[in-house]
Amino acid sequence: MYWICSKSMATQELQINESLAHLKTESESLKTKLEEERAKLHDVELHQVAEKVEGLGQFVMKTRRTLKGHGNKVLCMDWCKDKRRIVSSSQDGKVIVWDAFTTNKEHAVTMPCTWVMACAYAPSGCAVACGGLDNKCSVYPLSLDKNENLAAKKKSVAMHTNYLSACSFTNSDMQILTSSGDGTCALWDVESGQLLQSFHGHAADVLCLDLAPSETGNTFVSGGCDKKANVWDMRSGQCIQSFETHESDINSVRYYPSGDAFASGSDDATCRLYDLRADREVAIYSKESIIFGVSSVDFSLSGRLLFGGYNDYTINVWDVLKGTRVSILFGHENRVSTLRVSPDGTAFCTGSWDHTLRVSSSFSFSLFSVISLSPEVLLTHCVFFFFFFLQIWA
Amino acid sequence: MSSKTHNANSILLARRTVLQLRTEASRERMKVSKASADLMNYCTEHAMADPLLVGFPTSDNPFKDKKPCTIL
Numbered sequence: 001m002y003w004i005c006s007k008s009m010a011t012q013e014l015q016i017n018e019s020l021a022h023l024k025t026e027s028e029s030l031k032t033k034l035e036e037e038r039a040k041l042h043d044v045e046l047h048q049v050a051e052k053v054e055g056l057g058q059f060v061m062k063t064r065r066t067l068k069g070h071g072n073k074v075l076c077m078d079w080c081k082d083k084r085r086i087v088s089s090s091q092d093g094k095v096i097v098w099d100a101f102t103t104n105k106e107h108a109v110t111m112p113c114t115w116v117m118a119c120a121y122a123p124s125g126c127a128v129a130c131g132g133l134d135n136k137c138s139v140y141p142l143s144l145d146k147n148e149n150l151a152a153k154k155k156s157v158a159m160h161t162n163y164l165s166a167c168s169f170t171n172s173d174m175q176i177l178t179s180s181g182d183g184t185c186a187l188w189d190v191e192s193g194q195l196l197q198s199f200h201g202h203a204a205d206v207l208c209l210d211l212a213p214s215e216t217g218n219t220f221v222s223g224g225c226d227k228k229a230n231v232w233d234m235r236s237g238q239c240i241q242s243f244e245t246h247e248s249d250i251n252s253v254r255y256y257p258s259g260d261a262f263a264s265g266s267d268d269a270t271c272r273l274y275d276l277r278a279d280r281e282v283a284i285y286s287k288e289s290i291i292f293g294v295s296s297v298d299f300s301l302s303g304r305l306l307f308g309g310y311n312d313y314t315i316n317v318w319d320v321l322k323g324t325r326v327s328i329l330f331g332h333e334n335r336v337s338t339l340r341v342s343p344d345g346t347a348f349c350t351g352s353w354d355h356t357l358r359v360s361s362s363f364s365f366s367l368f369s370v371i372s373l374s375p376e377v378l379l380t381h382c383v384f385f386f387f388f389f390l391q392i393w394a
Numbered sequence: 395m396s397s398k399t400h401n402a403n404s405i406l407l408a409r410r411t412v413l414q415l416r417t418e419a420s421r422e423r424m425k426v427s428k429a430s431a432d433l434m435n436y437c438t439e440h441a442m443a444d445p446l447l448v449g450f451p452t453s454d455n456p457f458k459d460k461k462p463c464t465i466l
Binding site: 013016017019020023024026027030031033034037038041042043044045046049050053056064065083084100101201238239241242256257258260261275277278279280282300301302303304305320321341344345346347348359361362 | 401404405408409411412414415416417418419421423424425426427428429430431432433434436437438439440441443444445446447449455456457
């Protein structure tokens with residue numbers, strides 16, 4: 001009896017090992033096939049196609065506002081859709097809502113934990129979400145009454161088993177997408193706190209996420225410590241595409257404005273552009289002199305410029321099509337931890353470990369922009385200067 | 395008993411990986427030249443509307459520095 005049992009167990013074990021080996025061989029052959037398919041379509045480089053586009057010349061960026069008030073490292077920030085309000089969170093546990101035009105602080109909340117690594121503004125502008133070492137994502141409705149205690153109305157929405165690394169509202173105030181150090185992303189209903197969908201696939205901490213622009217459908221991209229960037233279907237929870245070309249943790253991912261591509265910034269000191277329809281990396285933005293990691297990336301409105309905040313305290317601006325650097329911005333006194341372009345594309349805000357946030361924009365026109373001025377504007381300028389000089393001579 | 399569950403887990407994981415790779419391998423892909431051309435077109439189409447790229451009149455800049463004006 002015992003002999004029969006042990007024999008059946010042995011055969012079972014043999015079967016299991018065979019099928020495991022079989023599955024492993026199949027997965028290896030599929031991976032090779034995938035690489036071959038991707039390589040077949042790699043007929044040209046992006047910067048080669050972009051040779052016919054006019055160069056940008058050098059840009060000068062200038063800091064317009066400095067927001068001071070945090071007591072420790074600024075870890076995350078987000079713009080409000082009204083293009084002037086900003087929410088920022090810090091290691092000291094404070095979440096502050098600023099008016100970027102006047103630099104006034106409009107609201108301040110003290111979280112029960114330190115290291116508030118994620119914060120987001122609701123699309124309506126009426127609430128903010130934040131979280132970090134507390135493993136939760138909480139939503140605070142913003143009230144017009146300055147004296148009201150915001151912490152009293154706090155709503156705990158998401159629960160992870162490790163730190164919250166990023167959060168973002170979807171198209172409405174009703175749903176929040178979160179990513180966590182527990183290796184998963186999750187979609188939550190704000191009102192009930194219910195988990196709507198979870199996304200498994202990363203082999204390590206997920207550090208960042210970005211939702212696709214609303215026209216392109218229900219997908220989002222996430223980046224993690226496993227060096228992978230995954231694109232997910234929000235409804236099914238499936239990983240649609242996966243990219244693994246970075247050599248270190250991916251700290252930031254951001255969709256290209258058309259939704260057909262996304263950029264990533266990593267600890268390997270490079271930013272990369274991945275095209276979703278070609279299903280491969282199409283550009284690398286790096287220089288031998290840049291050896292510090294990228295903490296955050298964002299595109300300008302047209303997608304021509306890629307802004308990267310680096311751990312060497314600088315912001316590098318890249319020409320997305322040609323792959324060259326067009327500007328470098330100094331000013332922060334410690335590493336840049338977060339960077340976002342404003343919703344109307346007029347400025348970008350950076351948060352840093354030096355406790356401040358800076359709002360910056362283009363300072364001078366490049367040759368490209370002068371030529372692009374409309375004829376009427378050019379004519380009025382010429383006429384004005386003509387009469388101006390006429391007056392001096394008279 | 396634990397080795398059984400371990401084996402079952404490994405099989406499940408391997409099966410999931412194979413299914414994932416199968417779906418990825420069967421996806422429709424576009425040539426890089428076409429995809430790059432589309433990215434380029436998007437950039438040039440929207441270049442005029444990009445304030446950080448082309449700038450805009452100082453009077454419209456909400457972040458402009460407040461300078462005192464002198465009347466000649």
